[in-house]
Amino acid sequence: xxxxxxxxxxxxxxxxxxxxxxxxxxxxxxxxxxxxxxxxxxxxxxxxxxxxxxxxxxxxxxxxxxxxxxxxxxxxxxxxxxxxxxxxxxxxxxxxxxxxxxxxxxxxxxxxxxxxxxxxxxxxxxxxxxxxxxxxxxxxxxxxxxxxxxxxxxxxxxxxxxxxxxxxxxxxxxxxxxxxxxxxxxxxxxxxxxxxxxxxxxxxxxxxxxxxxxxxxxxxxxxxxxxxxxxxxxxxxxxxxxxxxxxxxxxxxxxxxxxxxxxxxxxxxxxxxxxxxxxxxxxxxxxxxxxxxxxxxxxxxxxxxxxxxxxxxxxxxxxxxxxxxxxxxxxxxxxxxxxxxxxxxxxxxxxxxxxxxxxxxxxxxxxxxxxxxxxxxxxxxxxxxxxxxxxx
Numbered sequence: 001x002x003x004x005x006x007x008x009x010x011x012x013x014x015x016x017x018x019x020x021x022x023x024x025x026x027x028x029x030x031x032x033x034x035x036x037x038x039x040x041x042x043x044x045x046x047x048x049x050x051x052x053x054x055x056x057x058x059x060x061x062x063x064x065x066x067x068x069x070x071x072x073x074x075x076x077x078x079x080x081x082x083x084x085x086x087x088x089x090x091x092x093x094x095x096x097x098x099x100x101x102x103x104x105x106x107x108x109x110x111x112x113x114x115x116x117x118x119x120x121x122x123x124x125x126x127x128x129x130x131x132x133x134x135x136x137x138x139x140x141x142x143x144x145x146x147x148x149x150x151x152x153x154x155x156x157x158x159x160x161x162x163x164x165x166x167x168x169x170x171x172x173x174x175x176x177x178x179x180x181x182x183x184x185x186x187x188x189x190x191x192x193x194x195x196x197x198x199x200x201x202x203x204x205x206x207x208x209x210x211x212x213x214x215x216x217x218x219x220x221x222x223x224x225x226x227x228x229x230x231x232x233x234x235x236x237x238x239x240x241x242x243x244x245x246x247x248x249x250x251x252x253x254x255x256x257x258x259x260x261x262x263x264x265x266x267x268x269x270x271x272x273x274x275x276x277x278x279x280x281x282x283x284x285x286x287x288x289x290x291x292x293x294x295x296x297x298x299x300x301x302x303x304x305x306x307x308x309x310x311x312x313x314x315x316x317x318x319x320x321x322x323x324x325x326x327x328x329x330x331x332x333x334x335x336x337x338x339x340x341x342x343x344x345x346x347x348x349x350x351x352x353x354x355x356x357x358x359x360x361x362x363x364x365x366x367x368x369x370x371x372x373x374x375x376x377x378x379x380x381x382x383x384x385x386x387x388x389x390x391x392x
Contacts (some may be wrong), residue, residue: 017147043091046236055357058194058321060379062354063340066387068338069347073388074288075341077108079137081333082130083383086142087118092302092325093141093277095372096167099329100139106390107337118148125152131160133280137336139169143186143217146250147179154179167332169218172350177218181339183349184331188219189226191301191355192275198299198319198357199271200239207231207239210262212255212274215245223275240268246279255260255282255286256289260332263290270296277320279304308370311363322366327353330384337388351362353380
């Protein structure tokens with residue numbers, strides 16, 4: 001059982017082994033390989049009322065409303081959508097595509113998912129294949145894939161009348177990439193703020209945090225900045241943060257050693273905050289090897305089932321800001337179908353996909369063990385089907 005300050009009473013831990021396929025995801029990154037560190041001490045007021053309300057407001061299943069006007073999605077029957085994930089072995093984007101396929105089967109759309117291992121040359125080949133097949137839309141899924149890596153081919157798709165839809169490549173507050181028709185944007189900044197709020201609340205404004213960032217994704221360091229601003233605005237001068245940038249390609253080799261060094265050298269450290277929860281498989285062993293397993297907790301973002309399972313089976317991973325990847329897949333197909341049927345798309349790409357805070361109190365709602373797309377209710381699915389003129 002956890003106390004209100006985030007300390008934990010002993011309980012039996014069940015053995016748990018989890019391996020994510022992030023090595024392939026790492027290969028898809030096209031950014032810098034230099035680690036960057038920064039230390040700061042937040043100097044705002046200690047606003048426990050605010051951060052507590054933020055967490056409480058995100059504990060339950062949120063209401064959701066379809067963001068556009070209804071349309072006849074069945075007019076897209078017989079069309080072809082070409083999907084390119086940032087990496088075909090990435091479980092996050094696999095679930096996005098599974099949601100897309102669910103929609104495609106309901107409407108009668110052919111969905112082609114192009115296999116790749118995250119190499120830019122493979123993405124280019126995929127775009128070229130989509131153009132040669134004269135598909136009706138291209139969907140790019142993931143935070144590292146986008147037309148910035150294949151401008152010539154994206155322009156060729158545009159000339160051929162094939163719209164490109166990007167999914168989770170940039171934050172809601174950022175503009176779309178060039179050569180994209182529409183997008184499904186991602187709440188990167190909001191999620192980072194919620195993680196910071198949790199840490200401030202749990203430590204009663206006495207946080208000492210190591211934040212592990214990955215700034216070379218297409219969205220950049222927007223979530224790093226959001227977290228830093230949240231600590232500065234709502235935590236007192238006692239809140240201390242250190243930001244360390246670890247490129248995707250170095251997660252397996254650098255995340256664990258970075259955490260271990262900080263845990264062993266900083267006896268006041270009480271939280272590690274990896275921006276993306278696949279990092280957590282390397283964070284937890286680093287905490288253990290650094291001798292901090294009873295004092296250092298983890299808060300993170302995404303809602304990968306294996307990391308949610310760590311909340312169920314242990315005490316180190318304390319909270320995850322989760323999102324529904326299947327919902328993202330429905331949103332991607334909604335944009336594609338609107339374009340293919342001549343209906344105006346959701347211009348800003350903001351589908352209001354809710355974030356939910358998972359901890360010991362509600363994590364079992366994701367399944368035991370957790371499953372993708374579970375724990376977010378059914379209102380979102382019903383809303384899409386009604387907007388498309390379909391029944392369940």
